[in-house]
Amino acid sequence: MNKNIAILAGDGIGPEVTAEAVKALDAIAETFGYQFQYNDALIGAAAIDATGNPFPEATEESCKSADAILFGAIGDPKYDNDPNAKVRPEQGLLKMRKNLGLFANVRPVSSYDALLPISPLKENIIKGTDFVVFRELTGGIYFGEPRGRSEDGNTAFDSCVYSKSEIERIAHLAFKAAMNRRKKLTLVDKANVLATSRLWRETVKDLSSQYPEVELDFMFVDNAAMKIIQNPKDFDVVLTENMFGDIITDEASVISGSLGLLPSASLGLKSSLFEPIHGSYPQAAGKGIANPIGAILSAAMLLEYAFDLKEECQIIKDAVNSALNIGYGTEDIFPDEGKSTSEVGDFISQSIVNQYKTESV
Template identity: 55%
Template sequence: MKKYEIAIIKGDGIGPEIVDEAKKVLDAISYSHGFELSYHDYLMGGIAVDRAGVPLPDETIEGCLRADAVLFGAIGGEKWDSLPRELRPESGLLKLRKSLEIFANLRPTVVYDELIEASTLKESVIKGVDILVVRELIGGIYFGEPKGREGDRAFNTMVYSVPEIERIAHVAFKAAMRRQKRVCSVDKANVLDVSQLWRETVTRIAKEYPEVELSHMYIDNAAMQLIRNPKQFDVILTGNLFGDILSDEASMLSGSIGLLPSASIGGKAALYEPIHGSAPDIAGQGIANPIATIASASMMLRHSLGEVEAADAIDKAIVKTLKEGYRTKDIAAFGAKEICTTDEMGSIIANYAAKKGE
């Protein structure tokens, strides 16, 4: 029997609740598909500040580097917003990404037919949407030097090198080869020197993938086109800042940020997490939607562990659960036959994934 080591970072707010449900589904699917998962818990975020005095203890970094993959919930909250930047929970996540060297963030956006009314856009616009945003994660303006404040001015530097652009471009083109074979590279090449280098490099890499159709789009137009005609996109390739914005915009096509997963890959270990935040205002109430975290666990099985059949089973279980009318509070207004708690939703998906609910 194959055995995998999984580092667990539950984090703050609803993080512990949603990660527990993902673990429940993973346990069910690993049993039915003949492999074993071993979990090790680590601290990051506000809880790490409270217990260890820093948002990311060295023990967490070391544990994640030893693991086959990392499953993460969410961090942050108003409690820690007044701390110096280096002590805020978000600084821990940025440091972890850098430490793991995970340079590629994959954010899929799929519109479920069962929740099509949850979107603010017309059905004719969003039905059938299936987009993958490939965001460069450890470069660009978030990490560029110099940065800081001098008197009444502040500055950040957007920097990308050719090797950084090349490696993220390869991730996007390889993903497109498994999908509809279309890549749209998003930049601001009409204004930024960095984007001109980005466009030149992506165009050169595209020649290695002759089956993939490459297009380019300015960030402002891309933001508009995501709303006007999202079905024109297959894989969107872009830098850190633009990807941060576009992936959140794309997520709302589905109608709820509580539905969508993400994977950060390409480094010494891969990190899987829901795209939503820690939602401390609903923590402990049993109403958080665990689907995004469960779907992130599915991505973990697929991309890091190679357990593709198990990942497919989870994805199908999510769809079946929605078809049967099970809803958490955030999506209860859209076709709900039964409103579920966080725990109940996790159990239903786990049962379907393990084929106990057929």
């Protein structure tokens, strides 16, 4: 296997954690005899500093010619805190999603036995949690027109708009994911009130005949916000629109006990991007304390979603688990004996190599 991976490390702790994710990919490449080519490209504040543009054309070209994109994080206080800044790092992110057509955000949520003590939820509630949320990323009220103010400035309005085709393309991805998992799909909406939610429900119901093995159910978003905390183990694949997904993915992220662990994917028809859900955390940059596991698990998702390498993905996940199980991790999850970013990355890469050796004996 020979693949090109665009590396958009970005700002703050982005480069540090991405370096550890690349180590994990190298460990897989070495073990299985694959060739991964990495092409570094600029994004965010780093790109503004160098070119004035947070998503330069050269980066867009790199992304479009790559087989997958590994992304770090963006954002720098130098731009965030300047109300007069004309160009902001976050604009790079929105432009990238749009230009690459990344319409589906995928966020796995699971509990780790070694981290049960740091979750705000009780052990019996979360132990064994394993679900994944498919959030529509380029439609809905965050983009709908018209939006703005009345002429007198006293009334404001936003529009939530969805077309059947926007719903179908992400619904297919969610049904397919369910087929590879426990075959349960929950559509989260507010169909008792919203016209867009009724179109979601109707469209997803129609598609379900193509996936007869998948059990489809519907849940109102307010109820889902309760059930994610009360019975997170009940979910397998959750499908939802942009704003509801924004809220419930962040809500669900508390289950594991640390944002530093959580990976995500943003999928389009031609491109796919993988990134930890944490931000650029500029205060921690350069200190060697950033948790690389979110980035490393993003590399694992890349193998599964972009290259269809399920076994290799699982090997990375197992290596992460084995580190957590012996208490080997950064200070955010193991305050008493936190290791450095690169120590954790090295440990995980080494255990990828060792794991495979053991398995193949």
